Amino acid sequence: MNSCPIAISKDFIAKNLIKLSLQNTHKINLIWLELAGCSGNIISLLNADNPDINYFLTNMISLKYNNSLMAAEGEKAYRQFLETLDTEFILVIEGAVSTKAQGLYDVVAKYNGQYVTGMEAAKLAGERAKHILAVGTCAAYGGISAAAPNPSESVSVSAFLKRDIINVPGCPVHPDWIIGTIAHLLVFGVPELDQKNRPVIFYSINIHDACPRRSFFDQRVFAEKLGEPFCMFKLGCRGPVTNTDCPIRRWNDTDNWPIGDNTPCIGCAREGFPDLMEPFIRY
Amino acid sequence: MNIHNNNFSCQLSHITYRLSYYTKVFFSTPNPWEKMYYVNLISNELFWLNSLTQQLWEYFTEPNNTIEEKQFTLTELAKYTGANGTPAYAAVNGIVYDVSLEETWGGGSHFGLIAGKDLTNQFKSCHQAEAILNNLPVVGVLI
Amino acid sequence: MAKITVNPITRISGFLEIEVTVENNRIIDAKSSGMLFRGFEKMLKGRPPLDAVYFTERICGICSTAHSLAATLALEYALDIEPNENARMIRDFVHGCEFLQNHIRHFYQYTLPDYIKGPNIHPLINNYSVDLRLPPDRNDKLVQHYLESTKYSRLAHEMLAELAGKAPHNHGIFIGGVTVKMDADKWIKVRSILDSILSFVKDVMLEDVYTIARYYPDYFLNGSGYGNLLSYGLYNTYKDREAFYVNPGIFKNGTISSFDENMITENIKYAWYEADQIENKPTDEVEIEADRYKEKAYSWVKAPRYNDVPFEVGPLARMWISGIYNNGISTMDRTIARVLEVIKIAEIMQELLKRVELKPSGQRKYSVPDQAEGKGLIDTTRGGLGHWIDIKNQKINHYEIITPTSWNLSPRDTKLQRGPVEEALFCAEIKDIENPVEIGRIVRSFDPCVSCATH
Ligand code: HEM
Numbered sequence: 001m002n003s004c005p006i007a008i009s010k011d012f013i014a015k016n017l018i019k020l021s022l023q024n025t026h027k028i029n030l031i032w033l034e035l036a037g038c039s040g041n042i043i044s045l046l047n048a049d050n051p052d053i054n055y056f057l058t059n060m061i062s063l064k065y066n067n068s069l070m071a072a073e074g075e076k077a078y079r080q081f082l083e084t085l086d087t088e089f090i091l092v093i094e095g096a097v098s099t100k101a102q103g104l105y106d107v108v109a110k111y112n113g114q115y116v117t118g119m120e121a122a123k124l125a126g127e128r129a130k131h132i133l134a135v136g137t138c139a140a141y142g143g144i145s146a147a148a149p150n151p152s153e154s155v156s157v158s159a160f161l162k163r164d165i166i167n168v169p170g171c172p173v174h175p176d177w178i179i180g181t182i183a184h185l186l187v188f189g190v191p192e193l194d195q196k197n198r199p200v201i202f203y204s205i206n207i208h209d210a211c212p213r214r215s216f217f218d219q220r221v222f223a224e225k226l227g228e229p230f231c232m233f234k235l236g237c238r239g240p241v242t243n244t245d246c247p248i249r250r251w252n253d254t255d256n257w258p259i260g261d262n263t264p265c266i267g268c269a270r271e272g273f274p275d276l277m278e279p280f281i282r283y
Numbered sequence: 284m285n286i287h288n289n290n291f292s293c294q295l296s297h298i299t300y301r302l303s304y305y306t307k308v309f310f311s312t313p314n315p316w317e318k319m320y321y322v323n324l325i326s327n328e329l330f331w332l333n334s335l336t337q338q339l340w341e342y343f344t345e346p347n348n349t350i351e352e353k354q355f356t357l358t359e360l361a362k363y364t365g366a367n368g369t370p371a372y373a374a375v376n377g378i379v380y381d382v383s384l385e386e387t388w389g390g391g392s393h394f395g396l397i398a399g400k401d402l403t404n405q406f407k408s409c410h411q412a413e414a415i416l417n418n419l420p421v422v423g424v425l426i
Numbered sequence: 427m428a429k430i431t432v433n434p435i436t437r438i439s440g441f442l443e444i445e446v447t448v449e450n451n452r453i454i455d456a457k458s459s460g461m462l463f464r465g466f467e468k469m470l471k472g473r474p475p476l477d478a479v480y481f482t483e484r485i486c487g488i489c490s491t492a493h494s495l496a497a498t499l500a501l502e503y504a505l506d507i508e509p510n511e512n513a514r515m516i517r518d519f520v521h522g523c524e525f526l527q528n529h530i531r532h533f534y535q536y537t538l539p540d541y542i543k544g545p546n547i548h549p550l551i552n553n554y555s556v557d558l559r560l561p562p563d564r565n566d567k568l569v570q571h572y573l574e575s576t577k578y579s580r581l582a583h584e585m586l587a588e589l590a591g592k593a594p595h596n597h598g599i600f601i602g603g604v605t606v607k608m609d610a611d612k613w614i615k616v617r618s619i620l621d622s623i624l625s626f627v628k629d630v631m632l633e634d635v636y637t638i639a640r641y642y643p644d645y646f647l648n649g650s651g652y653g654n655l656l657s658y659g660l661y662n663t664y665k666d667r668e669a670f671y672v673n674p675g676i677f678k679n680g681t682i683s684s685f686d687e688n689m690i691t692e693n694i695k696y697a698w699y700e701a702d703q704i705e706n707k708p709t710d711e712v713e714i715e716a717d718r719y720k721e722k723a724y725s726w727v728k729a730p731r732y733n734d735v736p737f738e739v740g741p742l743a744r745m746w747i748s749g750i751y752n753n754g755i756s757t758m759d760r761t762i763a764r765v766l767e768v769i770k771i772a773e774i775m776q777e778l779l780k781r782v783e784l785k786p787s788g789q790r791k792y793s794v795p796d797q798a799e800g801k802g803l804i805d806t807t808r809g810g811l812g813h814w815i816d817i818k819n820q821k822i823n824h825y826e827i828i829t830p831t832s833w834n835l836s837p838r839d840t841k842l843q844r845g846p847v848e849e850a851l852f853c854a855e856i857k858d859i860e861n862p863v864e865i866g867r868i869v870r871s872f873d874p875c876v877s878c879a880t881h
């Protein structure tokens with residue numbers, strides 16, 4: 001066997017960490033609850049690459065409930081939701097909690113002849129979940145579902161559940177932000193969060209500070225219309241008030257992103273989107 | 284030339300930059316011809332600097348340019364919404380501020396507010412400290 | 427007689443309840459209920475008109491590009507703007523990316539688990555499934571393709587983002603065309619991705635759908651519905667045959683005739699809304715208020731009608747009206763037409779790419795008029811989508827959206843005509859009342875999207 005102490009300790013650290021993480025990942029269940037929203041965050045998750053959705057489902061978590069992907073339907077699907085409540089699980093919520101008409105603006109299932117509203121499902125799972133992630137701007141802040149005059153009286157998950165949650169905003173959320181946050185939970189525990197409960201690793205960067213067009217801003221070279229390769233500030237860019245790592249991470253495995261596509265940032269990951277971020281484009 | 288114009292301070296900083304560079308080379312080169320050449324360049328820059336200070340002086344003595352004189356009515360203020368290349372002005376407590384280049388005011392709009400208005404009430408309902416206004420260029424008063 | 431309720435119908439976008447009454451193993455009544463309402467038309471009131479593009483696309487996560495395009499067309503109509511040909515081709519290409527993404531995901535992630543025993547990973551493990559007919563080796567192959575397909579639908583979104591900033595909820599489609607400056611780097615990237623997607627679809631997906639069809643031939647016989655088909659037209663602005671797909675048209679009683687958008691109405695008799703008029707034209711400025719407790723109503727989806735008749739929209743309608751596919755109208759035909767359409771659209775996209783020049787976007791400054799009206803009607807992944815905008819005082823005064831799934835999932839109207847999905851379920855055989863798999867299979871063949879339908 002290996003007698004070198006350094007080699008042994010090397011083994012010890014790396015292997016054990018991996019083992020530890022794998023053990024954990026095999027255990028934990030995950031409920032991905034879609035509420036009042038566009039169900040676009042689960043689509044964004046499907047866009048993930050390295051790890052992709054297949055790796056995420058086989059090696060990281062055990063996705064017990066998700067309206068868009070699960071094979072089961074009807075009561076049998078909802079039963080899987082209920083069964084998972086008695087286990088240790090992570091709850092991911094996308095979409096806002098719609099509270100109008102006792103939640104009847106958003107019904108997620110019918111069980112034993114009774115409607116299960118999004119509100120009830122969020123409450124049921126929210127009380128028992130080990131961790132809760134509010135994914136997407138609707139879940140994190142109300143977002144577009146709560147846009148004035150908020151016909152469905154939608155509220156954010158944190159306003160509804162009143163317990164510690166992790167906000168992962170973005171419209172939609174970037175797949176790396178959600179998979180990265182879950183990986184952190186699984187392997188290294190709760191990630192460092194900022195004042196708005198967002199993981200610092202993804203949301204500490206101000207878009208304007210890291211924007212490749214920043215030198216144009218500083219030199220006052222402004223685009224007068226969309227499609228120009230200059231700073232979008234005069235068209236209403238919300239980069240200066242939005243914190244995400246879009247300028248360096250970019251989207252969909254391309255080097256493109258909204259500002260790279262010659263359009264202003266509309267602050268989709270910021271609290272107050274969309275009402276306080278409008279007008280999106282102003283000439 | 285407009286003294287508020289960014290161009291002005293840009294020119295000024297370019298001149299000072301060049302001055303310090305030429306002086307540095309002047310002292311570091313042993314070649315007398317080169318020294319003469321740089322003295323010449325420096326005096327050129329001084330000429331430009333002089334003309335800029337002249338402008339500052341003119342601005343200062345010109346009565347129309349003093350802050351109290353630039354007066355806005357609400358209708359006049361309403362022209363400065365930041366749309367279509369106009370500057371973005373907003374009034375708080377009777378003073379008109381230029382928010383054209385304020386980073387949180389992209390496109391002349393700020394958290395649902397649009398420039399070109401008296402936003403005193405909105406300001407008070409959102410910002411406690413008036414200190415943030417101190418960093419904004421003042422362009423006049425509201426009458 | 428037994429009542430069966432399936433809620434949620436999973437593997438769709440949004441929340442859907444289907445309730446059927448079964449007698450002697452036949453469905454004798456069916457109701458479809460959209461279960462989510464957010465109220466986009468109300469929210470849009472008073473907003474800056476140009477914002478409609480980025481605002482409305484957030485109606486739907488799987489077909490957001492469609493809304494950005496319809497909103498753009500409506501605004502272009504209102505502002506009287508004509509994009510240049512190059513920008514239009516790029517925009518149509520971007521829209522095509524969404525078709526590829528949507529159809530691949532719909533076939534593999536949403537449809538396939540109805541017919542095969544899924545891979546042994548959650549959430550695809552379904553201990554209750556019955557009537558799975560594929561022999562193990564074929565089943566395994568399709569499971570493999572289920573996993574493989576995620577790569578290609580992701581790549582379709584990658585193309586979309588390469589040209590339009592990000593996906594879902596792109597930024598690049600805007601009035602006047604697009605905002606991207608096409609260059610050789612982008613051109614060759616999307617070209618190569620498109621080629622790889624097309625060969626996957628031709629070599630794998632096409633075979634897979636025929637495998638399913640072979641083992642489930644009875645699904646050619648159910649889910650037919652009214653057989654009324656409607657399309658607003660798609661890729662019909664180009665003169666070249668190679669880049670042409672389908673003109674607007676309707677198919678009824680065995681004949682294809684021309685389409686007149688003034689015949690479109692929306693009926694709210696059985697939907698959870700109150701208004702002065704029960705039936706409205708999209709341009710009517712009626713205040714429609716939500717009322718979740720309205721008697722006899724059972725859905726958030728309104729009932730669009732064409733000349734008072736329900737119509738089915740979607741890939742089958744397009745393939746049928748364009749004359750490319752005419753095998754039949756049924757559950758399986760819908761699914762096959764969707765796969766065939768992927769090939770058709772990918773080929774059109776290749777043609778568009780051949781014609782695209784490396785030019786700047788041609789964007790201009792736009793000023794919003796004090797008053798204007800606009801409409802944008804276009805076929806999108808799930809069928810015809812219409813946005814109608816009315817601008818007053820440079821603000822949105824009225825906005826009306828009729829989505830493809832509103833057509834398909836519509837509830838009954840004043841004349842008690844069932845919606846197309848309800849009609850498709852009507853008379854279908856349910857073999858095992860405990861496991862009514864037929865319901866989900868028939869409904870999913872329409873690719874319902876409730877987020878869109880109710881908005
Ligand atoms: C509806 C009322 C308003 C709201 C909700 C609001 C909100 C905010 C917020 C949230 C910030 C911080 C930006 C950030 O996150 O980085 C900010 C910054 C700022 N606001 Fe406002 N604001 C309002 C009205 C005004 C008005 C009327 C003015 C001045 C005319 C103003 C001037 C500023 C300035 C100068 C800053 C930058 C402060 C700094 O550099 O730290 N705001 N505002």
Ligand code: SF4
Nearest residue numbers: 208211231232237239
């Ligand atoms: S484009 Fe936006 S984020 Fe980038 S430098 Fe300009 S204002 Fe800042």
